Amino acid sequence: MTAAAPYSALFKRGISRTHIAQQTIRGSIRQFHHSPYLEMKGARITSWGSPPEYMEVPDLPKPSPTQLRLRVLAAGVPRAVKGRAAGQHPSAFNQPLPYDPSIDGVGRDEITGDLYFINSLAAPLFAEYANVQRTQLFKVDPNTDPVAIAALANNTLSSWMALQCRAIGGCKDRTVVILGATSNSGRCAAKVARILGAKKVVGISRNPETLAKVEGLDKRVTLEDPLEFPETIGPVHIILDFVGGPAAIQLLQAAEADPVANLQYIQTGGVAGCEFLNIPARLINVKPIRIMASGLGSLSEEEIAREMPGCVDAMVKIKTPPYEVLAAPMRDVRSVWDSEEAKTKRLVLLP
Structure with missing residues (x-):
């Protein structure tokens, strides 16, 4: 019948x-x-440090007049999300379980077909649908690849905010040195510096073969101990450090400062795992060094709101992530979370 x-x-x-x-x-x-609006599947942390579990998640209420309900298409899993999942990121401290460690992603309005980048921490995104404040949404071309944007977001945001908000005067017509240029964030930083008009972009990494494949660099320097920084590079205006530790000190000692401008050091990551940056007092006496960091605590909400449209536009311009991406269905989250492939590629979950 x-x-x-x-x-x-x-x-x-x-x-x-x-x-x-x-x-x-x-x-x-x-x-x-x-109905997917009432009964959803999602991924949640049920034990700190363990992979998320794929499960039924609470129903969404009706979106308020200031919200849009979006079908979540892709959510990236950068290091910050892994840190939140382990309960080691400040934004995850004292949070109840089960917990959604997602940060940002891409969603579509199923009524209009519009595609949006969803701002950091705007809504739980390890789920099929999300209610998001309209002020936290940034429309992109509907033909944009959601997986690419989700894979680019966190890394692009890191260098964009550092160069636009923390670097005094920006990077236009200046020399930018990227310590840790072969990291995912470093690779994005090279492209972002180009978009923002840097005069010269220098990459530093321990592996010369991998460094040779990083796009957008004018000069490449192999990180050795002691570091030999070529004088031919000339004055350095901005250092973006994704490594931290002794390598940063050696670079500050070796880099030539512009006689009429500060050498701006911006700590944006810590791949080396060093908690402290032991800077000799004499170093900051003999060179005009300005020491800063870039992150959620050092950036104001006003700065982030002001810069997000430009950052999203940069992601769209980059188009293809300069590193490998592993796109996996969210139902497979437990098996792919700590997989060998996810350790070498940027994981993106597809609800």
Whole structure:
């Protein structure tokens, strides 16, 4: 029997109107309860340090007038998300379980077809749908690859905010040195510095073969101990440090400062795992060094709001992440989370 069968045909089969009405109501209820708006699947941390579990998650309320309900298409898993999942990131401290460690992602308005980048911490995104404040959404071309944007977001944001908000005077017509240029963030930083008009972009890394493949660099310097920084590079204006530790000190000692400008050192990561930056007092006496960091604590909400449209536009311009991406269905989150492939590629979950 099909839903379109007329009542007269059903009566001939001995089926009453009451039975038909009961079946119709049951079908409607069944369809109602299986609506993706009311019953969702998502990924949640149930034990700190363990991979997320794929499970049923709480129903979404009706979006408020200031919100949009989006179908989540892609959510990236950068180091910050892994830190939140382990309970080691400040934004995850004292949070109850189960916990959604997601940061940002891409979603589509199923009514209009519009595609949006969803700002950092705007909503839990390890789920099929999300209600997001309209002020935290940035529209992108509907043909943009959601996976690419999700994979680019955190790394692009890191260098964009550092160069636009922390570097005094920006990087236009200046020399930018990237310590840790072969990291995902370093590779994005090279492209961002180009977009923002840097005169010269220098990359530093321990592996010369990998460094040779990083796009957007004018000069490449192998990180050795002691560091030999070529004088031919000339004065350095901005250092973006994704490594930290002794390598940063050696670079500050070796780099030539512009006689009429500060040598701006911006700590943006800590791949080396060093908690402290032991700077000799004499070093900051003999060179005009300005020491800063770039992160959620050192950036104001006003700065982030002001810069996000430009940062999203930069992601769209970059188009293809300068590193490998592993796109996996969210239902496979437990098996891919700590997989060998996810250790060498940027993981993106697809709800």
